[in-house]
Ligand SMILES: *Cc1c(COP(=O)(O)O)cnc(C)c1O
């Protein structure tokens with residue numbers, strides 16, 4: 001067993017263990033005491049715990065420790081806010097855009113982010129038959145991958161494949177490389193993107209072997225998720241250096257999170273440390289309307305005002321695109337910063353790629 005796999009085994013996954021490390025607030029303990037079944041599981045790596053500190057308001061703790069607010073469902077929220085199931089022609093495959101597709105390589109994560117928008121799938125919380133079946137049948141991952149690879153073979157207009165989840169790096173090396181090679185066999189020209197939160201939550205997963213093997217499979221991009229500068233710890237910087245030294249381009253996608261990074265100074269510092277670690281800030285996402293995440297969602301108008309002010313003081317390289325996945329399945333659009341966003345009856349109206357106006361709620 002590799003050391004990262006041992007660290008996975010040593011994760012904190014229940015209330016008793018957690019209380020050995022942290023003094024919990026009532027709102028946090030209430031989540032564990034609840035009998036609600038269809039919720040995102042809890043798992044916390046020792047690494048992330050060591051960065052978190054004991055303050056309940058700490059930006060890292062808010063991302064990792066569940067609270068009872070996760071049981072608050074707003075009328076405009078949903079379990080699958082991007083309607084990914086509608087865009088899923090095959091099990092585990094999401095094909096929403098003409099030139100790129102996404103394959104759900106694993107439904108597990110080292111740490112379950114409390115803001116996860118794919119919580120209908122992540123952590124085995126999914127209902128849909130396909131996941132139940134896939135969990136029962138270990139071989140089904142490769143069956144699904146085989147079908148997806150044939151789908152890609154017939155559609156040369158798809159140039160990029162995103163491996164996502166869950167976290168694809170939860171798969172052991174052998175499985176992961178076999179998966180990549182299967183897609184490459186059917187489509188040697190495919191540009192690969194691996195979406196992972198491991199550099200932030202379990203940097204030891206980025207082993208020298210992983211970095212080297214990824215480097216051999218170019219063009220392959222790694223897209224990570226750092227939401228706060230404190231997540232870019234010395235082990236994270238070393239993990240990113242292993243990837244960069246292997247020639248792998250690294251991008252970052254952050255989520256704008258209430259009480260975590262919804263202020264100008266934090267986002268500015270985040271971009272600074274990312275660039276220093278050779279990571280390009282790619283997207284800053286407005287929170288998706290996933291059920292039970294309203295306490296972590298920053299208001300869209302706050303995001304607009306922060307981004308407007310950041311634009312003045314950051315380089316283009318340091319400035320991510322502020323974007324949102326349109327609720328209801330309209331796709332990703334960048335959020336217009338000027339002229340002023342049109343707002344009607346507590347709804348911000350965002351022009352979609354189809355030029356229709358899509359509503360996004362204005363929250364306080
Ligand atoms: C986000 C996403 C992509 C990638 O979009 P980019 O704007 O190229 O980063 C591809 N497929 C799906 C389904 C997505 O959600």
Ligand code: SF4
Pocket residue numbers: 108109111112113114115116117118122165166167196197
């Ligand atoms: S790593 Fe990604 S898929 Fe996993 S819980 Fe976090 S946001 Fe969700």
